[in-house]
Amino acid sequence: MQQAHRPGTLKQSNKVHKSRHRSKRSVTSAVKGKISIKDVVRRNRHILKKEERRHQANQIRKNKREEVLSKKRALGGGRNPPFLVCVVPLNAQLDVQSALAILRTCSEGAVVSQSENGILHISLPNFKQRFSFICPEVDNDFSLLDALKIADTALFVCSALDEPMDEWGERVLALAMAQGMPTPVVVAMDIEGVHPKKRTSEKHNVQKLISKWLPEEKVMQLDKSSDGLNLLRRIGNQKRNVIHHREKRPYLLAEEVQYVPDTEGQSGTLKITGYLRGMPLNVNGLVHITGLGDFQMSQIDGLDDPHPLNSKDNSKLDSMDAEVVKRTVLQVADPAKQESLQCENVPDPMDAEQTWPTEEDIEQANIETKNKKMKRIPKGWSDYQAAWIVESDAEGEGSDDGSEEDEDDDNEDFMSCEEDNSDQEEKEADNDFESVTESEVGPTDEKYKMTSSWDPKENLPEDYARIFQFENYDRSRRRVFKELEDSLVNMYGFYITIHVKDVRQDLWKAHQSANANAPLSVFGLLPHEHKISLMNVVLKRTGVSNEPIKSKERLIFQVGYRRFIVNPIFSQHTNGSKHKYERFFQPASTCVASFYAPIQFSPSAVLCFKEKRNTKLQLVASGVLLSCNPDRLIIKRIVLSGHPYKVHKKSAVIRFMFFNRDDVIYFKPCKLRTKYGRTGHIKEPLGTHGHMKCVFDGQLKSQDTVLLSLYKRMFPKWNYENCIVTDKGSQSEGMEA
Incomplete structure (x- = not known):
């Protein structure tokens, strides 16, 4: 058979035409018969x-609407707790x-x-909803905050007739908005007592005043029974504001x-x-009781x-004796x-004790000893300063000293009495030096940088041994919330008794x-929320006071459900690993x-509150919790200044920067800069x-x-310090360490 020709x-071989604009026919012929791998594995x-897309959109819309309506119907009715409403006057002289x-x-x-304890309960069977009203004390900031902390509305x-809002009312709104405003509702009373021609303008003035604080709220009227019914209908049907630190606990x-005292009389059980x-609440966990x-x-x-909810059930409970009321034990610790x-x-003082060295440690120490040599440095120098001195071995220095002694012996006849002083000076000079060992490899640039990294675990104070730290704060937080949501026992809305x-x-x-x-009020604590750590919070000044707040000044903090007294330090809120220390928390x-x-x-x-002399507490700042991270580096910078005495070229x-020779030697490796660059x-x-004597990159x-x-x-x-008891006259009294 004849063999086919093969090119040599x-x-x-000519280059193919690289045109980006191919015709559809050429593209079709190029991919003819080829199938994409995605089309092969893709399901039909x-x-x-x-019409099907329209039905699908309607079904999704219907499911979302039913979900919202079911949540609204569940609130305030059935086995769910009633709507908790905190009634607050905007004028201190108004009786609610x-x-x-x-x-x-x-x-x-x-x-x-x-x-x-004075809580008013109103049940409306026709609405299928229940309401509870609490009235905190006027002119008591902490009582107001504790009531708003747990209220739904x-x-x-x-x-x-009177001034709609006074100084107390503005303070109330400021505190509520800083802590986390529940669902707000504003009502105006005594409008019927105003002249009919001035009612519209008077209501408009109240609306204009409220809009400065709550721009989206419409003022309702409360003078008649129909007004009260409309108010309850709005409270039961309006959208709820979510307060995250409360909803997660x-x-x-x-x-x-x-309170049932024990037999000894020192403590007891609080029911x-x-x-x-x-x-859900776990009986094996901890609870925080306000105050x-x-x-x-x-x-x-x-x-x-x-x-x-129904009057029939209420009449049955009224006829029953208190001891006959059914009580069921839900959980036992x-x-x-x-x-x-x-x-x-509790730190262990023997945690860092010296252990007996192993054979490998002894062998490694012997190798390091052989690789070291002697070096003479001035007394008081650190290892970092000694690394910059390059000298010969101690043996060579000793041979040089011996030759000098021989020369002194030969010229002994020519020495005068002045040379005795020189010998004394040489001895004093020798005493100013000491011998240290150095590795043969010598110092490296990576070990001795001017811009070295800052180890967050280096030179920590003793207080750091008493605190706890998360390996990963965000991951632990997500895990705790997930475990809480997956809890099987849910007693939401149950009327229960907690034995503390x-x-x-x-x-x-x-x-x-x-x-x-x-x-x-009682809050259930999440895991680890009783342990002490280093807390970092972001604060912003409120504008009430223009006085700067000094670092380590005594302040009262309320973080979520907890209130305490600390002396914080301030730092800049910036990105990066290091944050500049601030001596004062400046206004604005x-x-x-x-x-x-x-x-x-x-x-x-x-x-954040600040105590004032002969006055009440003042809200000076508000913010949010940033993290619980003890590794946050807060760096304080101190600038030493000096002045040129003699200038010669560079x-x-x-x-005037230092006043001791030892200080100059100690800070010799540091970098200098001037105001002129x-x-x-x-x-x-x-x-x-x-x-x-200093050297610069140009003439000063x-x-x-x-x-x-x-x-x-x-x-x-x-x-x-725990904020245990707060008094009306002086909130700083009754605080224990």
């Missing part, structure tokens, strides 16, 4: 037609009981009852409180009864709802699984005498405050009074100033 190595998807009297009689079928009441408002809200502190629980009981109240780490054990009797009596009428500025406090997972609102004699370094000290001017920047890491002081 000299066969000419049904392409929706126009007149507004509650209208709400009591707004509907004929309303079921009205009242708790022992904030009802602000003003009057058209279980909490309740105390309806009934009973707190109320509607559970928020997330008292953190405690453990012994058990949780379930009770019949004393304020049901397990001592083996119960979380400890230990908040500080080991409550000191003197502490409870002091709280009752100071805050008898204040609302008592933003900074980060760092202090030791119990761990709390973000997000959480932060309020070298100059500088004085020159850079340089210290060459050598001159004399004994701190003068030094006589009016220039030489600067040396020094840096130091700053740490807060351990001065955490």
Whole structure:
């Protein structure tokens, strides 16, 4: 058979045409018969037609609408807790009981009852909703904040006859917005008492005044029963504001409180009864009681709802004796699984004890000893300064000294009495030096940089041994929230009794005498939220005061549900690993405050108060929780300045920066700069009074100033105090360490 021709190595091959604009025919012929790998593995998807897409959109819209309506129907009715409304006057002279009297009689079928601590309960069977109203004390900031902290709705009441809003009203709105505003509702009373021709203008004036604080809120009228019914309808159907630090934790408002002392009389059990809200509550966890502190629980009981929706159920409960009310034990604490109240780490003093070296350690030490040589350096020099000296070995120096001694012996006849002083000076000079060992490899540039990295674990204070730290704060936070959401036992809306054990009797009596009428709230703590760590919060000045706040000044903080006293340090809120220390928190500025406090997972609102002499507390800043990170580097910069004494080309004699020769030698490796932009370094000290010879990259001017920047890491002081009891006259009293 004839063999086919094969082209050789000299066969000419022309370059293909690289045109970007190919015709459709050429593209089709090029890919003819080829199938994309994505088309092979892709499933056959049904392409929706126009009518099918329309039905799909309608179904999605319907599901979302039903989900929203089901959430609204669940609130305030059935086994869910009633709407908790905090009634706050915008004028300190206004009595809100007149507004509650209208709400009591707004509907004929309303079921009205009242708790022992003054909480008003109104049930509307036709609305299938229940409402609870609390009235915090006027002119008590902490009582107001505690009530707004757990309320679903904030009802602000003003009057058209008097001044709608005074200084107290502005303070109330400022505190509520800084802490986290619940769903707001504003009502105006006494409009019927105004002349009919002036009612519209008067209501418009109130609306204009409220719009400065709440621009989206429409002022409602509350003078008649129909107005009260419209108000309750709006409270039950409006959209809820989400307060994250509250929704992520279980909490309740105390309806009934009973203290049962132990046999010894020093402590006792505090029984707190109320509607559970928020997330599930675990009896083995810890609870925080506002104004008292953190405690453990012994058990949780379930009770019949004393304020049901229907009047028939209410009449049955009224006829029943208190002892006959059904009580069910829901959870009992397990001592083996119960979380400890230990908040500080106990450092072991023998943790860093010297252990017996192994054979490998001894062999490595012998190798390092062989690779070292002797070097003479001035006394007092550090290893960093000694690394810059390059000298010969100590043996060579000894041979040179021996030759000099021989020469002195030969010329002994020519020595005078003045040479005795020279011998003494040489001995003193020898005493100023010492011998140190150095590795044969010598210092490297990576080991001795001017711009070395700052180790966050280096030279930590003793207080750091007492705190706890997360390996990854954000990851731990997500894990804790996920475990809480996946909890199987959900008692949301249950009317329960919490048995809080080991409550000191003197502490409870002091709280009752100071805050008898204040609302008592309980928050369930998440895991690790009782342990102490370094907390960093971002603060912004409120503009109320123009006085600068000094670092380490005594301040009162409220972070989420917790209130305490600390002396924070301030730093700049910037990106990067190092943050500049601020001596003062200036007005109209933003900074980060760092202090030791119990761990709390973000997000959480932060309020900062300052104590004034002979006055009440003043809100000076507000912000949010940034992190609980002890590794935040807060760097303080100190600038030393000196002045040229003699200038010669690029070298100059500088004085007034140091006043000791040893200080000049110690800071010799540091870099210098001037106000006119020159850079340089210290060459050598001159004399004994701190003068030094420096070399720069250009000639200095006589009016220039030489600067040396020094840096130091700053740490807060351990001065955490619980805000135990707050008095009306002086909020700083009754605070314990």
